[in-house]
Amino acid sequence: MKAFEFINVKYDRGLTVILDKGLPLRYFEDYLNLCGDYIDYIKFGWGTVATIDRDIIKEKIRLSKEFNIKAYPGGTLFEYCYINNKFEDYLNECKDLGFETLEISDGSINLSLEERKDIIEKVREEFEVLTEVGKKDPSKDRVLSVDERIRIIKEDLNAGAKYVIIEGRESGKNIGLYDKNGNVKEDELNLIVKNVDIKNLIFEAPLKSQQVSFIKKFGSSVNLGNIPYEDVISLETLRRGLRGDTFNILNQNQ
């Protein structure tokens, strides 16, 4: 039972995807006991899993499942294996470790729409597929137009992706929908949600100001990703109007 249970807020919570860039095992368990109820996906960022003991990764995946959380490795690891002709090895190792969700992306490599579609269709035979749209290098990301992004999102969903993630990186600045100060480019965001059902999108929003901005615009049901692990409880309070930043927006009796 939660504390202050008499506060009975009705709200529709969107997905919360956290970024784990290497939490120790016992801490991870302790952490899930605190806030595992509010996490839907845990991304083991970029290629981090390839530097960690198999036993630790397996146990973290197992613990995640106890909380109905889906863990998956960052897309960069897929990209690394794919261009090094280790795609089959990649899929087998993911299965062995216990992953049931994978992320497909081309943040550091180049994939044609055709190739991307083939990969998604192959992966979805055995895994739930998330995809990500955007480039890791800001100078390359900048030349990807909104129209192209929308086209990739639509193709990915058609090919069977469960959700498409909009790149924000760990920093949330000068990338994807964010300008160099981390402010949301509203025009581009509006174009995307006009063309794609927002229920199929996960917006990477590592900064609190970004989380607030999305909740103000779309409500508590917006799907947010790349949440720093320490900010899960904070995000939950933002979704419920229990923090100053959203207090007066979400509490209508004010």
Next chain:
Amino acid sequence: MKAFEFINVKYDRGLTVILDKGLPLRYFEDYLNLCGDYIDYIKFGWGTVATIDRDIIKEKIRLSKEFNIKAYPGGTLFEYCYINNKFEDYLNECKDLGFETLEISDGSINLSLEERKDIIEKVREEFEVLTEVGKKDPSKDRVLSVDERIRIIKEDLNAGAKYVIIEGRESGKNIGLYDKNGNVKEDELNLIVKNVDIKNLIFEAPLKSQQVSFIKKFGSSVNLGNIPYEDVISLETLRRGLRGDTFNILNQNQ
């Protein structure tokens, strides 16, 4: 026994209030074993406690007491319950959980001075009362004059508040005594301490530069709040002149 005990610094330590925005239970215990000696209050930030299991909150309060630390929920939770006509429920749940200190504030709601006084007087029948002065929204906080702040502080102390906290939020920027870069507005600060005994004030100072600034100005005995949990040891070294930033101010033989 502490390491390097022969370093026998004489100093008068002010209060240290940390911000806990959701530390896992076993980590919390481990953490207090390391630095619990240097913490006076632990604030469970804004409405975070309302998202966490009762058992975990109760145990964290119990552990805090073992270290003579007073835990209390952030003022936003009080505000939330108060405007939703759950003030009695709030007080009862706080008592049940083991809280002995509460924070009264109007960072997101509006309270007249009269109403504020009545609340403080009611709460202090069963709890130690801290109050906070300032608004969460920078645009509203900006129009609160220093004179008004001083008046509220004085009224709160008269009504029985043990300490009054000067708002700094988690960010320490563009709020209360801080400009948009987090620098202290010296004129406003000077006016406040000229009118109120500094022993009754706790300055929220989340950034190291702010902690250094207060220690340089007022010495190690200044009361500081909203200290990130990971910076308690750092703050302790700043208070003792064991870090570069205060080394030459506090070591007079230099």
Next chain:
Amino acid sequence: MKAFEFINVKYDRGLTVILDKGLPLRYFEDYLNLCGDYIDYIKFGWGTVATIDRDIIKEKIRLSKEFNIKAYPGGTLFEYCYINNKFEDYLNECKDLGFETLEISDGSINLSLEERKDIIEKVREEFEVLTEVGKKDPSKDRVLSVDERIRIIKEDLNAGAKYVIIEGRESGKNIGLYDKNGNVKEDELNLIVKNVDIKNLIFEAPLKSQQVSFIKKFGSSVNLGNIPYEDVISLETLRRGLRGDTFNILNQNQ
């Protein structure tokens, strides 16, 4: 066995020195089980050890040794004891606690080259010696010319220092080789590495952008210090080309 072992990256890993500003004991153990393989030195920052229980420090040093990691106290503690005429006490306590490496610096005090040499020669009788070049106060650090830095580095190495650390502080901004935005001053860096074998240097690089910058310039074998403890795994992926920032530099088949 690490996960995704079939990724068999050949690379020459430089030293990684992390900054521990007060990790709790059980967390510390948990943390080393995750990423202890990638850490060479752990610096207990500035004077932090003097605020912590002897038993905890001893146990952290013992655990570090199990992972072949050398722990040492920050140079500021040496400076503090030295100018307070407690140098012998300092050395004895370090030995008792189990330290086998020490850092000699004059970030907050002034040492002549002669005095510095004498100290290094004395300390190296019983400890491995690291030294640090730079001042903690940006206004003092700014007037230390590159030529003077190079001269100190050479003298320290001649006197028996194992490595010389180039100051970057916790912030990585407006100090040593970094401008106020944390960008590397390339001219100064080039001058240093032209005059000193880079194998003898450890560059403090707390920000990811700085780590990327050094790896791009010198390769994975560059020695990096003041790495935030949470970024060890990230740094390891940067060294291997498993993160977007170095992916295309280190993966030549791209």
